[in-house]
Amino acid sequence: MSEALLTLPPYIKVALPVPMRTLFDYKVPKAIALRHELKPGMRVKVPFGKSSRLGVIVALSDTCDWDPEQVKPLTSLQDESPVITAELMALCEWAARYYHHPIGDVIFHALPVLLRKGENAEFRTENWWFTTPQGQSLDLEQLSRAPRQQDFLKAVQQHPNGLSQHAASVLDLAPAAGKSLEEKGLLRREPRSFNKGGEKHAHQTQVPPTLNPEQMRATEHLLDYRHQFNVSLLDGVTGSGKTEVFLRVMERLIEEGKQVLVMVPEIGLTPQTLKRFEIRFNTDIVLMHSNMSDRERLDAWLLAASGHAKIIIGTRSAAFIPAPNLGMIVIDEEHDTSYKQHEGFRYHARDLAIKRAQTLNVPVLLASATPSYESLTNALQKRFAWLKLRQRAGNAHIPEMERVDLRGKSLVHGFSEQALASMKLCLERKEQVLVFLNRRGYAPTLMCHQCGWIAACDHCDVNLTVHKRANKLHCHHCDTQKALLHTCPECQSEELFTVGEGTEQIETQLSTLFKDVPILRIDRDSTQRKSAMAKLTQKIHEHDQAILIGTQMLAKGHHFPNVTLVIIMDADAGLFSSDFRGMERTAQLITQVAGRAGRAKKPGHVLLQTYHPDHAAIESLCNLGYEHFAIDGLAERKSLALPPFYHQVIVRAESGNEQEAMQLLSAMRNDLEPHFAKEVYLVGPYAAIIVRKAGQHRALISIKAANRAPLHQATQMISDWLELSTRQHRIRFAIDVDPLET
Numbered sequence: 001m002s003e004a005l006l007t008l009p010p011y012i013k014v015a016l017p018v019p020m021r022t023l024f025d026y027k028v029p030k031a032i033a034l035r036h037e038l039k040p041g042m043r044v045k046v047p048f049g050k051s052s053r054l055g056v057i058v059a060l061s062d063t064c065d066w067d068p069e070q071v072k073p074l075t076s077l078q079d080e081s082p083v084i085t086a087e088l089m090a091l092c093e094w095a096a097r098y099y100h101h102p103i104g105d106v107i108f109h110a111l112p113v114l115l116r117k118g119e120n121a122e123f124r125t126e127n128w129w130f131t132t133p134q135g136q137s138l139d140l141e142q143l144s145r146a147p148r149q150q151d152f153l154k155a156v157q158q159h160p161n162g163l164s165q166h167a168a169s170v171l172d173l174a175p176a177a178g179k180s181l182e183e184k185g186l187l188r189r190e191p192r193s194f195n196k197g198g199e200k201h202a203h204q205t206q207v208p209p210t211l212n213p214e215q216m217r218a219t220e221h222l223l224d225y226r227h228q229f230n231v232s233l234l235d236g237v238t239g240s241g242k243t244e245v246f247l248r249v250m251e252r253l254i255e256e257g258k259q260v261l262v263m264v265p266e267i268g269l270t271p272q273t274l275k276r277f278e279i280r281f282n283t284d285i286v287l288m289h290s291n292m293s294d295r296e297r298l299d300a301w302l303l304a305a306s307g308h309a310k311i312i313i314g315t316r317s318a319a320f321i322p323a324p325n326l327g328m329i330v331i332d333e334e335h336d337t338s339y340k341q342h343e344g345f346r347y348h349a350r351d352l353a354i355k356r357a358q359t360l361n362v363p364v365l366l367a368s369a370t371p372s373y374e375s376l377t378n379a380l381q382k383r384f385a386w387l388k389l390r391q392r393a394g395n396a397h398i399p400e401m402e403r404v405d406l407r408g409k410s411l412v413h414g415f416s417e418q419a420l421a422s423m424k425l426c427l428e429r430k431e432q433v434l435v436f437l438n439r440r441g442y443a444p445t446l447m448c449h450q451c452g453w454i455a456a457c458d459h460c461d462v463n464l465t466v467h468k469r470a471n472k473l474h475c476h477h478c479d480t481q482k483a484l485l486h487t488c489p490e491c492q493s494e495e496l497f498t499v500g501e502g503t504e505q506i507e508t509q510l511s512t513l514f515k516d517v518p519i520l521r522i523d524r525d526s527t528q529r530k531s532a533m534a535k536l537t538q539k540i541h542e543h544d545q546a547i548l549i550g551t552q553m554l555a556k557g558h559h560f561p562n563v564t565l566v567i568i569m570d571a572d573a574g575l576f577s578s579d580f581r582g583m584e585r586t587a588q589l590i591t592q593v594a595g596r597a598g599r600a601k602k603p604g605h606v607l608l609q610t611y612h613p614d615h616a617a618i619e620s621l622c623n624l625g626y627e628h629f630a631i632d633g634l635a636e637r638k639s640l641a642l643p644p645f646y647h648q649v650i651v652r653a654e655s656g657n658e659q660e661a662m663q664l665l666s667a668m669r670n671d672l673e674p675h676f677a678k679e680v681y682l683v684g685p686y687a688a689i690i691v692r693k694a695g696q697h698r699a700l701i702s703i704k705a706a707n708r709a710p711l712h713q714a715t716q717m718i719s720d721w722l723e724l725s726t727r728q729h730r731i732r733f734a735i736d737v738d739p740l741e742t
């Protein structure tokens with residue numbers, strides 16, 4: 001023991017969840033060093049200022065960066081083994097450097113919420129019921145006067161491997177009856193940890209379809225390279241059978257004892273997707289997404305960390321899930337912007353996953369019908385294998401896209417005559433129409449007819465959206481909500497009217513036009529409750545004719561076999577955006593929504609309503625498809641020195657005061673620019689497009705360079721400078737590496 005003490009370094013470097021880009025030194029008290037082997041990745045309680053904090057050991061050290069007299073001892077050790085494995089610790093350290101983000105915040109982000117709060121990293125236990133030998137052989141007739149005990153015992157007799165308390169309550173067995181049986185010595189209870197669950201669903205493992213030649217080629221490539229790091233871009237039109245391809249590869253890896261991480265966009269995990277995995281794999285699948293309770297997330301995390309879970313399906317934060325036998329990472333809908341965290345630690349889960357796979361020497365598969373320009377560039381430059389699927393799987397065909405010229409036409413509730421006529425025909429054929437409008441609520445603006453007053457958010461520079469059904473005005477930027485007004489606060493006139501349309505209004509209006517047709521709206525408002533989406537999709541499958549109205553939520557991953565007509569109400573939205581990514585996003589959205597049409601046997605048709613039918617972008621998207629469109633777009637990005645050809649960092653500052661943020665960034669530029677390498681370009685500071693959001697005035701500065709190294713260096717200087725200068729002020733700053741929004 002004393003020998004161990006001699007060899008143990010006397011200091012630990014601890015990451016704390018504080019906005020400082022540094023580690024903190026603590027001493028290891030002898031009492032702790034004698035009894036435990038401290039390792040990086042374990043949690044410790046440490047004194048911090050006047051309080052105590054939970055932190056994570058990043059390193060053991062012989063030296064400390066402070067006066068040893070001042071260094072305090074840690075208070076207690078929280079774990080017997082690391083909660084951040086060496087592999088994940090290295091990933092966190094890389095991410096903190098790459099994204100110039102405080103290491104403590106990165107590490108805490110990588111942990112499930114309950115572990116951040118100090119919960120033990122242990123499975124919860126649950127009581128299981130077993131029969132005693134007497135209980136097993138007892139004739140149930142003998143309990144005929146206690147029917148509830150009879151039911152209970154019968155159920156447990158039928159489960160020789162035990163019946164969990166959870167299963168008992170699902171079967172509606174009375175707990176009191178169980179206790180009575182226990183007292184009679186017929187049953188016994190035993191606590192078991194959650195991971196031994198063993199309540200397998202009855203699997204009806206499905207016979208997979210025969211792959212078509214394109215799918216076959218992709219699958220063979222992926223299988224050939226399945227034991228080493230490489231990135232493949234599975235670029236397949238909607239419905240081309242991409243999922244089928246990666247299911248095949250996963251099957252093989254799981255047979256080989258590997259775990260597979262499948263990442264899906266924030267709202268892309270449909271009940272349909274999960275079902276498809278469950279039908280296909282007779283193995284443990286865990287989910288990790290924001291709609292789960294903290295305890296459920298910790299359980300999923302533990303199941304992955306223990307190696308039990310073979311398939312982990314999760315959203316962005318699952319990029320950090322521990323998995324000792326990780327054999328592949330799949331990123332479905334890789335173009336989706338929800339993979340990038342837009343506040344705090346602004347990482348991109350795709351890029352992080354690629355880094356992680358490289359370290360682990362395992363493959364990454366990126367799948368999309370509309371690959372991001374970044375991934376397309378990597379494919380064009382042969383850093384990624386480019387696997388193309390250009391045919392729809394089975395008997396389905398790619399839908400035809402038709403532009404509807406809105407110029408000079410009279411519209412009915414925003415629909416052209418042609419759109420309404422096509423809808424009517426489609427519904428008469430007992431098929432379904434999907435109407436896409438990327439604006440939820442009833443109307444984006446409420447205005448006064450007498451004085452022109454507009455309902456605006458008190459905290460942001462935006463108008464409030466009218467939600468008629470909820471009787472509210474809602475700010476979609478800061479979530480402020482108010483009761484819907486009926487008189488003008490400026491002139492007391494009662495002549496308030498709405499301008500523009502949202503999904504809620506379209507729903508109301510279509511229900512008067514198509515009285516007997518079921519109309520289903522799918523947007524963030526209609527799917528707030530946990531099972532709402534499942535119920536809606538269930539309904540869609542139940543009806544033959546129906547109108548579905550939705551926002552971009554509808555674009556993601558859904559398979560509605562009876563949708564044969566898609567109407568894009570406003571193809572121009574996003575086309576003229578000030579963001580250079582506007583075109584890319586619009587094309588992705590339109591292509592994805594259009595891809596919902598004709599996914600089964602019936603052919604699909606897409607109508608794009610536009611005031612710019614001759615616009616080169618709309619024309620090329622309709623006639624030549626996404627790949628052509630994107631390759632033209634990339635040529636333009638290159639000529640304008642924009643990402644992905646140039647690397648970019650945006651530094652954001654915000655303050656309650658109108659000028660402060662702008663002044664801070666100006667001062668920073670003045671101080672530092674002379675020290676930057678020549679190839680670093682700065683633009684700004686300039687005001688954010690929506691200057692004031694949630695009461696904060698926002699300014700930003702953009703930094704660009706063709707190479708990462710000088711950009712990284714400049715960003716490091718900026719980060720140091722800002723950390724020093726904002727210590728005294730109430731200005732917040734954020735560094736956004738590879739930003740996706742301006």
Ligand code: ADP
Binds near residue numbers: 210211238242
């Ligand atoms: P994607 O992921 O590209 O949108 P999916 O893998 O979901 O495509 O496939 C679309 C539909 O076609 C699914 O219903 C799937 O079961 C079916 N499918 C996929 N591959 C084949 C195939 N080779 N033969 C017949 N049907 C297929």
Ligand code: ZN
Binds near residue numbers: 449451452489
């Ligand atoms: Zn008024």
Ligand code: ZN
Binds near residue numbers: 475477
């Ligand atoms: Zn607001």
